[in-house]
Amino acid sequence: MGSGVQDRPMIELRHVYKWFGAQAVLSDVSLAVARGGRVVVCGPSGAGKSTMIRCINRLEDHQQGEIFVDGMELTADVKQIEAIRREVGMVFQQFNLFPHLTVLENLTLAPIRVRRMSRREAEDLAMLHLERVRIPEQAGKYPAQLSGGQQQRVAIARALCMKPQVMLFDEPTSALDPEMIKEVLDVMLELAQSGMTMICVTHEMGFAREMADMLVFMDRGEVIETAPPDLFFTAPRNERTRLFLGQILRR
Amino acid sequence: MAHDRSRRRRDLGRPAPWNDARLRSLGLQAAVFILLLALAAYLAGNAAANLSRQGIATGFDFLGREASFAIATTLIRYSPADSYARALLVGLLNTLLVSALGIALATLLGLAVGLARLSRNWLLSRLALVYVELLRNTPLLLQIFLWWDLLRLAAPPPRTAWRPLPGVFVSVRGVYFPVPVYQPLYLWMGVALAGGVAAATGLRVWVRRARAGRPPLPAWIGFALVPLPPLAVFLAGGAPHLLDVPHVTRFDFSGGQSITPEFAALLAALVAYTAAFIGEIVRGGILAVSRGQSEAAAALGLTRGQALRLVVLPQAIRVIVPPLTSEYLNLAKNSSLAIAVGFPELFAVTDTIANQTGQSIETMTLVASAYLAISLTISLLMNLYNRSAALVER
Ligand SMILES: Nc1ncnc2c1ncn2[C@@H]1O[C@H](COP(=O)(O)OP(=O)(O)OP(=O)(O)O)[C@@H](O)[C@H]1O
Ligand SMILES: [Mg+2]
Numbered sequence: 001m002g003s004g005v006q007d008r009p010m011i012e013l014r015h016v017y018k019w020f021g022a023q024a025v026l027s028d029v030s031l032a033v034a035r036g037g038r039v040v041v042c043g044p045s046g047a048g049k050s051t052m053i054r055c056i057n058r059l060e061d062h063q064q065g066e067i068f069v070d071g072m073e074l075t076a077d078v079k080q081i082e083a084i085r086r087e088v089g090m091v092f093q094q095f096n097l098f099p100h101l102t103v104l105e106n107l108t109l110a111p112i113r114v115r116r117m118s119r120r121e122a123e124d125l126a127m128l129h130l131e132r133v134r135i136p137e138q139a140g141k142y143p144a145q146l147s148g149g150q151q152q153r154v155a156i157a158r159a160l161c162m163k164p165q166v167m168l169f170d171e172p173t174s175a176l177d178p179e180m181i182k183e184v185l186d187v188m189l190e191l192a193q194s195g196m197t198m199i200c201v202t203h204e205m206g207f208a209r210e211m212a213d214m215l216v217f218m219d220r221g222e223v224i225e226t227a228p229p230d231l232f233f234t235a236p237r238n239e240r241t242r243l244f245l246g247q248i249l250r251r
Numbered sequence: 252m253a254h255d256r257s258r259r260r261r262d263l264g265r266p267a268p269w270n271d272a273r274l275r276s277l278g279l280q281a282a283v284f285i286l287l288l289a290l291a292a293y294l295a296g297n298a299a300a301n302l303s304r305q306g307i308a309t310g311f312d313f314l315g316r317e318a319s320f321a322i323a324t325t326l327i328r329y330s331p332a333d334s335y336a337r338a339l340l341v342g343l344l345n346t347l348l349v350s351a352l353g354i355a356l357a358t359l360l361g362l363a364v365g366l367a368r369l370s371r372n373w374l375l376s377r378l379a380l381v382y383v384e385l386l387r388n389t390p391l392l393l394q395i396f397l398w399w400d401l402l403r404l405a406a407p408p409p410r411t412a413w414r415p416l417p418g419v420f421v422s423v424r425g426v427y428f429p430v431p432v433y434q435p436l437y438l439w440m441g442v443a444l445a446g447g448v449a450a451a452t453g454l455r456v457w458v459r460r461a462r463a464g465r466p467p468l469p470a471w472i473g474f475a476l477v478p479l480p481p482l483a484v485f486l487a488g489g490a491p492h493l494l495d496v497p498h499v500t501r502f503d504f505s506g507g508q509s510i511t512p513e514f515a516a517l518l519a520a521l522v523a524y525t526a527a528f529i530g531e532i533v534r535g536g537i538l539a540v541s542r543g544q545s546e547a548a549a550a551l552g553l554t555r556g557q558a559l560r561l562v563v564l565p566q567a568i569r570v571i572v573p574p575l576t577s578e579y580l581n582l583a584k585n586s587s588l589a590i591a592v593g594f595p596e597l598f599a600v601t602d603t604i605a606n607q608t609g610q611s612i613e614t615m616t617l618v619a620s621a622y623l624a625i626s627l628t629i630s631l632l633m634n635l636y637n638r639s640a641a642l643v644e645r
Contacts, residue, residue, distance in 0.1 A: 059546050086552040096547035100565045109561065110551035162551060 008071055010035045010166055010197045011056060016065035018051060018221075025051050026062065027221045033199060033214075035165075038192050040208040041201045043218035044244060049201045052218070053168045056199070057088040070165055086114060089159030093171040095151045097143040103130070103154050104139040107161045115162065122161070129157040133187050149180030153187055160191075167191065169200040203248055209233060217241045298612055307609045314339075320603055322595045324511055335604050342600030343621055349514065349596060350583040350625065353521040357582060358575075360522060361529025366559075368534045379530065386527035392588055394524055399516035399592045406512075409499055418496045420504060425511040427497035427504045436488040443480035451476045513594035517586065525582045532574045536567035568640050576633040580626050587622075597621055 009032040018026040025048045033039050041049050054060040055067060058074055058081045067074045069084045098106050107126035111117045117125070130136040133153035135146075143151055152172055159167060169188065173181040185207045192198055192211045202208060208215060208229065215232040217225040217240075225232070225241045236242045268274050302309055318338040319331045326344045329337060367379035386394070403423050407413060412422035418429040431437075451473040497507030540563050548558035587598035601618040605611040 057550055059549065082552055082554065085550060088550070090547075090550040092543060092547065094541075094543050096541075096543040098544065098547070098562055098566075110553060113557055113561065114552040158551070 008035075009033055009068070010037065010070055011199070012066075012068045013052075013055075014066045014068075016052075016055065016062045016067060018048075018055065018060065018062045018064075025221050026055070029065070029218075029221070029223050031216065031223060031226070033166075033197060035197055036195050037197055037214065038212050039199045039214045039216055040212040041199065041216045041218060042203060042205075042208070042244070042248070043224075046220075047218040048221040049218050050170050053090075053170055053199055053201060056166075056168060057085050057090055059090075086162060087165045088168060089162055089164035089166065090168045091152070091155050091159055091170070091172045093174050095143070095148075095155045095175070097151055097155055097158070099143050101142075102139070103135075103141055103143065103146070106143070106154060107158050110158075111161050125161055126157070129160045130154075132160070132190075133157045134183075147180060148176045149183045152176065152180075152184045156184075156187055156191070166197045166199070169198065169202065171201050171203070173202065173204060205233070205245075205249060217244065219244070302612075305609070309610070309613070311613055313604075313608045313610055313613070316608075318604070320607070322600065323593075324514060324595055335608070338600055338604065339597070339617065342595060342597040345595055345600075346583070346586055346597040346621075346625070349518055349521065349586050349589070349594075353518055353525065353582050353586065354579050354629075356518070356522045357525040357529055357578075360526035361578075362533055364526055364530030365533025365537065368530060369537060383527045383530055386524050387531075391520065391524050391585055392591055395516055395520040395588055395591055398519045398523075399512060402512040402516055409503055412499070418494070418507070420497060420499070422504075423512065424503055425509050425515060427507045427509045429494045429496040430508045432493040432495050434491050434493070436485065436491055439488070440481040440484050443484040444477070447477040447480040450480070511594070513589070513592045516592055517589045517594050517596075521582055521585060524585075525578055528578050528581075529575060532571055532578065533567070536569075536571035537563055539570045540566045565640070569637070572633055572637040572640065576630055576637075579629050579633065583625050583629065584622060 011031070011033040013029055013031045016026055016029040017024065029048075029052055031039075031052075041053070043049055051060055055062045055074075056069065061076075062074075070087055072080060072084055074081065074084060097103075098109070101109065104123065104126055107129065108117075108119065108122035111122040111125060112119060115122075127136055127139065130139055133156055135150055135153055138146060138150060138154070143154065146154065152175075156167075156172075172188070173184050176184065181204070185204060188198075188200070189207070189211055198211075200208075200211070212229050215225075215227055215229055216223055217232075217236075217238070219240050225236060225238045227236070232241075233245065236245060265271070299309055314336040315334050317331070318333055318335045320338070321331050322329055322338065322341050324345060325341045326348060327337075327341060329341050364379050364382060367375050368383065370376045370379070402425075406421060406423045409420070409422045409424055412420040412424075412427075414420060420427040454476065455473045495506050495508075497504045497509070544562055544566065545558050548562040549555075553561065586596055589596045590599040590602060593599065597618055601614045605614040608614070
């Protein structure tokens with residue numbers, strides 16, 4: 001018994017609040033994700049989904065409540081924030097690759113500068129992850145020379161090169177043409193199968209059903225419902241969840 | 252039918268000459284060029300007639316004549332017995348000196364101002380804002396006079412000069428400081444320095460190969476090797492050194508090197524003024540880089556400084572360079588305002604020569620060509636740099 005490292009949640013939010021001016025964007029958000037947990041967050045536009053996951057690596061700061069990543073609390077302590085960011089990878093809707101660097105340089109920048117790897121080691125690691133996302137042949141190109149789907153896969157590989165404990169995804173396929181969505185989702189499914197702890201904001205419900213072990217529905221800054229996928233899709237408890245699912249599944 | 256086809260062929264192939272866009276623009280350019288040429292010839296004819304009526308010989312023969320005026324600040328040996336041509340060269344070198352120093356310092360200060368404007372530190376960003384608004388909204392000429400007055404009023408007379416370091420004097424006469432007297436050994440020290448740089452570079456490459464797969468050695472280990480060879484040569488050569496130290500005479504100093512108050516005022520004013528504009532350019536360039544870039548850098552664990560240096564600035568530079576180029580050009584041209592405080596740069600020297608010889612057309616042509624050459628050189632260098640910093644697009 002006792003609370004060993006294995007029982008401790010990888011990510012824990014306790015009664016988190018955040019305001020933009022007078023508007024409460026997060027109110028009383030609590031969430032625990034176990035090591036290896038795979039969470040999909042959904043909800044209508046403006047629900048606070050992005051804000052919540054951006055709080056987890058401190059791209060936004062919360063004003064009340066506590067957030068722990070692997071037992072470390074997020075405070076104003078800059079060193080602590082940097083330590084947490086090393087363990088938390090993030091993939092953005094707009095990819096945010098560095099346009100002035102080649103694909104390979106995008107992947108080796110942080111491992112060399114932050115993890116203090118040698119160039120050779122970082123490049124070997126980068127090629128490993130490029131193969132994992134199935135585009136090793138693009139290593140020498142610049143981001144603008146790739147398709148959207150390829151860029152997003154590079155962005156995933158870039159985050160993985162930091163050997164993170166957790167991966168955050170904020171609508172990773174929303175900026176992609178339909179025919180490219182699958183290639184990105186496939187990479188993410190493989191990642192989920194490898195045991196990575198993941199939190200993913202997405203409206204791809206087929207993907208959510210396949211990948212997630214927990215679904216979170218948010219609306220107006222609150223977590224309305226948390227449930228495993230079979231219950232979430234077949235027997236949602238909350239009226240708002242049902243309404244949302246009705247809208248999104250009909251599409 | 253046949254008529255239709257021939258008509259279409261003409262439309263697709265060669266239009267009538269007066270309808271051809273390329274021929275039209277060529278013709279227009281030729282017309283403008285001929286008009287300008289005619290105007291220039293007319294004005295030149297008038298000027299030549301006026302000059303010959305006043306008994307002034309046109310042409311550039313005056314350049315060889317004795318200048319017979321003194322120049323206070325010279326980078327090369329010069330006396331009033333030298334020619335006008337050499338006086339012009341002295342002025343040109345002074346312009347180049349103040350422009351080069353000004354551009355380098357204004358870039359550094361401007362970068363600092365731009366970053367300060369964007370700082371999360373409220374006081375710092377407000378101070379930078381006040382700086383920018385104050386300096387770019389008042390005339391440069393006024394600022395040059397202000398700096399000059401400041402330097403002359405705030406500093407003590409030579410006899411009670413400040414001595415921040417032994418041998419250094421700060422007074423209303425400017426700043427006097429010691430300089431080493433040239434020794435033949437210095438040449439060999441230079442060679443040894445180059446050797447040291449080469450050795451350090453070679454060592455770095457070798458170490459990187461030998462230690463492949465392990466973290467690189469800190470950079471300072473290489474840098475530490477660089478000064479050793481010249482030092483060894485210096486000591487082996489018996490450490491010859493002789494300093495030309497300035498000393499106080501009755502009202503002034505002699506010996507050493509000096510920065511005159513005029514030069515200091517001009518340089519300070521040009522740097523402070525141009526930095527205000529460069530600061531805004533830097534700020535704009537950084538803001539033009541999308542927030543997502545610094546967020547992605549932060550999410551990867553890079554520090555704020557690393558994100559700025561490795562991700563944001565390299566992208567901002569593309570937006571910054573074109574307007575920065577025009578600030579550099581402004582600074583070089585604005586250095587001609589030195590005539591107001593009497594620093595003998597190109598324009599001031601030229602003005603003196605024009606007054607003495609009456610050959611203002613020739614001297615102004617010379618000075619205009621010189622500024623043109625300086626400006627074109629700056630533009631060329633900046634364009635080359637910009638091309639190397641350009642992004643690869645699809
Ligand atoms: N920087 C900001 N300043 C003010 N309000 C903001 C800011 N960022 C977000 N908001 C507000 O916070 C609320 C939540 O935004 P958030 O981006 O987290 O929603 P979301 O659930 O991710 O929506 P979407 O599905 O459209 O991405 C919205 O009402 C938004 O207008
Ligand atoms: Mg969002």
